[in-house]
Amino acid sequence: MTNMQNTRKNDPQDAQKLLELIRTDYPAFYQSVNENISKNPNAFKELSSFALGWAKEAIGADALEVIAKGYAYFVTDVNRHQIEYCIRGHYKNKSYTEVYDQIYNNDEYMNIYHWGVFATLFLWNHHLRIYDFYRDQFLPMLDNCANMIELGSGSGIWSTLTCSLCPNITTLGIDISKSSLNIAQKISKSAGVSLRASFKVGDALTFKQNALFDAGISCFLLEHLEAPKELMNNLAQCVKPGAPIFITAAITAAEVDHIYEFKNEVEVLDLLNESGFRILQVQSTSPEPDERLCFLPRSIAIIAVRKSSEHW
Amino acid sequence: MSIVLKTVAEQLQIPIESLTNDSSPENLKNWDSLATIRIAMALEMSESISFTTEELVKFSSISAINEILSTKK
Numbered sequence: 001m002t003n004m005q006n007t008r009k010n011d012p013q014d015a016q017k018l019l020e021l022i023r024t025d026y027p028a029f030y031q032s033v034n035e036n037i038s039k040n041p042n043a044f045k046e047l048s049s050f051a052l053g054w055a056k057e058a059i060g061a062d063a064l065e066v067i068a069k070g071y072a073y074f075v076t077d078v079n080r081h082q083i084e085y086c087i088r089g090h091y092k093n094k095s096y097t098e099v100y101d102q103i104y105n106n107d108e109y110m111n112i113y114h115w116g117v118f119a120t121l122f123l124w125n126h127h128l129r130i131y132d133f134y135r136d137q138f139l140p141m142l143d144n145c146a147n148m149i150e151l152g153s154g155s156g157i158w159s160t161l162t163c164s165l166c167p168n169i170t171t172l173g174i175d176i177s178k179s180s181l182n183i184a185q186k187i188s189k190s191a192g193v194s195l196r197a198s199f200k201v202g203d204a205l206t207f208k209q210n211a212l213f214d215a216g217i218s219c220f221l222l223e224h225l226e227a228p229k230e231l232m233n234n235l236a237q238c239v240k241p242g243a244p245i246f247i248t249a250a251i252t253a254a255e256v257d258h259i260y261e262f263k264n265e266v267e268v269l270d271l272l273n274e275s276g277f278r279i280l281q282v283q284s285t286s287p288e289p290d291e292r293l294c295f296l297p298r299s300i301a302i303i304a305v306r307k308s309s310e311h312w
Numbered sequence: 313m314s315i316v317l318k319t320v321a322e323q324l325q326i327p328i329e330s331l332t333n334d335s336s337p338e339n340l341k342n343w344d345s346l347a348t349i350r351i352a353m354a355l356e357m358s359e360s361i362s363f364t365t366e367e368l369v370k371f372s373s374i375s376a377i378n379e380i381l382s383t384k385k
Contacts, residue, residue, distance in 0.1 A: 026369060026372075027336060027337040027338045027372055028337035028343060028344055028345045028347070028348045028371065028372070029344075029345045030337070031337070031341070031344055032344055032345065069369075072345075072369045073365050073366075073369060075345055076345065076348070076349065076365050076368045076369055077365055079345055079346050079348075079349040080349050080352075080353070080365075080368075083346075083349055083350065083353065290346065292346060292350065293346075
């Protein structure tokens with residue numbers, strides 16, 4: 001694994017400029033952001049430096065404004081859905097069809113939403129902790145891996161991070177969204193790793209290629225699927241026996257396009273176990289519990305390996 | 313009594329007398345992004361209206377909410 005200092009960086013002032021934009025234009029969001037990053041200033045500084053540099057090349061001159069707006073819109077929707085979830089007792093939508101036209105086929109919404117999700121990676125402390133877990137616990141396992149597949153690569157940030165930190169690995173990201181693929185390609189180019197991080201339009205549930213991969217990841221896709229086990233089954237078929245994998249999922253965290261409701265960590269672990277993976281490490285993270293919400297939204301990150309046999 | 317002042321006071325659990333048109337997330341510690349949604353949902357219920365996400369991110373002060381609310385009537 002290489003050192004962050006050896007890879008391309010952006011203007012360190014960008015993070016401060018983004019925070020100032022949130023403070024002035026979206027003041028209701030500033031306090032929690034400030035509290036979040038003060039709990040993990042090193043991870044925030046490191047990850048925001050990379051992510052904002054990449055986003056600036058992908059978006060253009062008004063990148064910080066786009067990201068601040070995306071964050072405010074995204075968190076507003078998340079908060080509304082989480083409150084409604086507490087009242088209703090279950091997620092609003094349960095099928096892909098219900099969210100397709102509203103979200104995935106709505107370019108204007110997707111553009112704002114995309115950058116909002118992107119910003120949560122470094123503005124939410126529980127996501128920063130997942131980044132720490134990925135960097136410190138998972139990436140060292142890739143030392144002997146030549147290639148890695150990412151199913152549901154979205155904006156490509158995890159593959160790009162991997163290639164930025166592991167100079168000998170190549171990655172292939174698969175995502176069904178062509179617009180996400182375009183962003184992923186811009187981001188990997190901006191990071192200077194486009195020769196090793198490639199992206200392809202495809203279905204994460206069915207994608208296959210003849211040669212198996214040395215490692216695999218899938219981040220925050222499971223909860224967007226009607227049948228998340230299909231994703232884990234396909235990942236198991238894409239990687240070699242013994243291959244390390246990294247999986248994240250949202251638990252009791254309502255968003256408009258979260259259609260599979262994981263009620264606890266064990267449900268996600270069972271899914272991996274049943275799909276042929278042996279669990280090695282688990283981290284469950286959440287924002288500070290808030291008495292105004294009856295469900296604690298949280299994220300789980302799991303490091304596992306593909307079993308060689310049922311008992312290995 | 314302004315419905316907005318009353319709703320904000322109830323949702324933030326602070327005395328209505330402490331609020332002015334300039335009250336905002338910048339000068340009220342309890343007014344965070346979650347409180348904004350609670351204020352909005354309470355207004356939606358009492359006034360039989362609905363707010364868009366675009367309107368909600370502009371809930372930056374009592375006067376801003378009054379302005380947005382006035383477009384609904």
